[in-house]
Amino acid sequence: MVLLERHIKPAANIHVATRVEVGGKLDSSGKAVLVVAWITLFLIGTDLFVVSPLLPFISQTYQVDPAAAGWMVTVFSITYAASAPLFGRLSDRKGRRGLIVFGLGLFALSNALTAYAPTYGWLIASRVLAGLSVASVTPLIYAAIGDMAPSHRKGTWLSIVVSGHLTSLWIGAPLGSFLEHAMGWRFIFGLMAVAGAVLSATHMKLWKTAPAARQASFTAGNGAAMAASVSVTFVWAISVYALYVYLGEGLYSELGASPSEIALSVTFYGIGAVIGNLISGQLTDKFGVVNISNATLLLLAAALIGLGFTFTAGDWVYLLLFLWALTGYAAFSSYQARLAAQYPLKRGTAMAWNNTALYAGITAGSFAGGYVISAFDSFILPFLSGGVALAGYVLSVILSRVRK
Template sequence: MFLTLKETLYLLTGWLTLFVIGTDLFVISPLLPFIAQEFRITPAVAGWMVTVFSLMYAISAPFFGWLSDRKGRRFFIIFGLLSFCLSNFLTAISPTFTMLIISRILAGLSVAAITPIIYAIIGDTASPERRGIWLSFVVSGHLMALWAGAPIGTLLKQFLGWRSIFIGLATIAALLSILNFRVWASINIVHSVEAQTKGSVIRIISAVSVTTFWAIAMYALYVYLGTGLVLYNHFSPAELAFSITVYGIGAVFGSLSSGRVTNIIGSRMLSIFSTAMLIGILALLGLSFSTGTWVYLLLFFWALIGYASFTSYQARLAEEFPEIRGMVLALNNTALYIGITLGSIIGGFVITKWGFFALPFICSAIALISCLITVKRKMNTRVDST
């Protein structure tokens, strides 16, 4: 089934917007050493740029999602993009580290008004039979930044300096605000206040907790992946960069393929099946991590399965909570950031206490918890629908 010109614009606008947002998120990590050097601080202190961004995002995303359900999506997307433009400009011109931190707090606030609402507005505009494919496509824009946007930004730093990257992001965000303003002009779905009361708080918390455990299972290992590859596989910097690229490609393929599979077996079945497979691939990584170049294949399939699970679950939430889609998808993104934070803490504890090789097995056990909650929710959904 072919897309109309308007549908194509919806998808490309969502994809481009999330690609730029993702580039801002992922490019910080490789730039931290240079930022720390310029401001004469330690890399650990510079890491607060990421921490304050994540905290502000996690706190404010549900608020923006709730508002967008009541007032419409477009206003908050444009607000977020203009704030994103300002925050990146401030990052680029910050004369002190304090100003830099303030700019990243504003960046976290602005991204909270963009990312989950883009997911929600795509869910609003897609027909039920296309929703999985459409969501998987726009999610791939965010993941593409992991292996394309961030490396390009890092390369530009070599020629123009790290501040130029944020000037570029601010400029592109300003252009995207115009594009989003025009493209979403006819989309202003607003649900009634009564409709927003549907769905108990416990049911929503149970739903997004799946993502928290998924994120812990994925990121407890991913955060320390470079450490493991260098210490136990003796990877060179070039091999390490290639391994991250392979992982990123697997993530994009996983996201894109999940949409088509969702159309065949449904988002509920795919989310359960892919999360169950994630348990196995993490255990296999633990058994085969020191297999040299074979680890590339394992990293590809880990990302492929893991992000197929995440994207299909996003589609499932969009289907299950149509009246409060913006708020639930925003809460799901908050759950994601909570999981990433907990994952980094748990990963550090595990490798300190039991060593790196225990980490994939711990992550596999955590993925099992995510899978069990997913299955239980499927059973509850069946009961509710009878």
């Protein structure tokens, strides 16, 4: 039986092919979309995560301290968070293809500038452009996938492309460290510039635009509703990153973990994140986005509190780290699918605001975690993070009932 994809609603302004599944399986066009989207998010994630292990070498190149070099991440994040909602709203009105192609072209340019920046000032400017480029790509790809995926497979499709970003956390960053040792840090950014240019051309051929249509006005009422919806992601990010940012410090101070043991911990975490993300897509398609997003937030709170009780229990910590990431990223992916279903006519705007909430939550979580470990002790963090996740669950349940 051939499943015909419905024409995308005018608000989406994008389609790829009229058939995406045959007999319940992806056809060639659907596979191409998912593969290219996965590679794109893997590349973008690598661009973000690879900076941390490269900072010592970059700071030596420009004769600045590591804190100053860290502004590469700061200006990137601020630019991304500030500009993503603008690109999201533009994509809902004008279509996604042009902005995605533009963003990847700018990504190539910004990474080329990073690779050849003659001064520290040029380096920071290049990362501002990088943040701007990613803001016009990442949330729009999520929205585009939500547009074209069959209604009974949206969760699965979104989880597949999100796994590209998560995979870069535990493959892209270590690979970058290896390449730095072999070729130098400038080579890495130059390589990403070439990859960005190739992907820009690929996306131009991949997506086909549909006629743009006028959108319903974005009133204060539905703007407030969207802000309330993405606040769950903000709380989720605090609960996860207040602990994750200082995980290595906590394992070292509380368990006396060696560098290799800390690396193994991150590996368990990364594998759990990818598996949780992929599982959540299938579960949301089967049981519904509201049920799974609420349930996984509750399980995340339980996993974090359980981690608190086993934080000093030796090898048990690896299992709890795995379960933490499994439930945490299942919660993130299922909630993202929930937003895609909740705002079909403003999917680009919703995905963009959700990513802004994510970055804001990461920032708030890192500040909160730093305060806790300096004022109290690292072993308290899992319990506090679990309490925040529980608050996120309560908020999610309230919003789902208000929505009904």
